Amino acid sequence: MNSGAVIGIAIAIVIVLAAVMFLTAARRTDVRGAGALSRETRKRDQPAATGSKKSATGRDLEAAATASRTATVVKADTLLPSPWVEPDIEAIGLSRRKFFNRAYIGLMGLGLGGFAAASFVAFLWPTGGGGGFGGKVGAGKLDDILLNIRLNNGFFYLPEARTWITAYPADAVPKAKKIYPSLLLPGMEAGLVALYQKCPHLGCRVPECKSSQWFECPCHGSQYNRVGEKKAGPAPRGMDRFIVSVSGTGDVTIDTLGGAALPGPAIGTNTTGQEAEGPHCITGGE
Numbered sequence: 001m002n003s004g005a006v007i008g009i010a011i012a013i014v015i016v017l018a019a020v021m022f023l024t025a026a027r028r029t030d031v032r033g034a035g036a037l038s039r040e041t042r043k044r045d046q047p048a049a050t051g052s053k054k055s056a057t058g059r060d061l062e063a064a065a066t067a068s069r070t071a072t073v074v075k076a077d078t079l080l081p082s083p084w085v086e087p088d089i090e091a092i093g094l095s096r097r098k099f100f101n102r103a104y105i106g107l108m109g110l111g112l113g114g115f116a117a118a119s120f121v122a123f124l125w126p127t128g129g130g131g132g133f134g135g136k137v138g139a140g141k142l143d144d145i146l147l148n149i150r151l152n153n154g155f156f157y158l159p160e161a162r163t164w165i166t167a168y169p170a171d172a173v174p175k176a177k178k179i180y181p182s183l184l185l186p187g188m189e190a191g192l193v194a195l196y197q198k199c200p201h202l203g204c205r206v207p208e209c210k211s212s213q214w215f216e217c218p219c220h221g222s223q224y225n226r227v228g229e230k231k232a233g234p235a236p237r238g239m240d241r242f243i244v245s246v247s248g249t250g251d252v253t254i255d256t257l258g259g260a261a262l263p264g265p266a267i268g269t270n271t272t273g274q275e276a277e278g279p280h281c282i283t284g285g286e
């Protein structure tokens, strides 16, 4: 198709569009504003509206309306205000605000009451004696414990009692008798000490250090020898301890004293003379 044909087609399209626009505009001029009624409609409605063959003009209607008006002022009826009567609370029932206030206070009271009851029951509930921490915890046979200590490279942990059990050397017992309370001596004489895992400084759990053969607290670096006597760090004393007893049949029991361990020995106590046997696990102790 050559360029002349294209131009011809374009001109034809433009002419057709112009014709469509012209016809549309001409149709719009035929309508006298939005909402205007056609002549047929107006003709049909006029007799029905007036009820007569002759249609009334707008002026006629306006004049009729003016003539029907009157200048007489009609006084409104005087109504006396009705006397106030106190509302019947029972009939009204609770307002929504009152309901929510009462529900809120009731629920709060219920919660506090439940908490108090639970605390009371917990306070009265017997602790200890059931074999867990706080009571007397069976640790097994003495020979087995000593074997476990050897197998675990110097330390035996008893989780039920939250306690480390280590061997106490027989040759240190005479020294211990001058320092430790008599409650602790039977266990030491049997060759054991039971050390509470909680650091006497600020209460962190103190782990064993197998290389130094000490206990070394990771929180602030307190260090204790294998029988819990303080060697370094900010702790105010040696590791606290529990009572060890050995029955005639060789069964070992750790009395965890309701969780209130006996205070560890004073700073400077060193009944075993054990020094660090290797590198420390925690640095920071003095």
Ligand code: FES
Pocket: 199, 200, 201, 202, 203, 204, 217, 218, 219, 220, 221, 222, 233, 234, 235
């Ligand atoms: S809690 Fe153990 S050294 Fe501070």
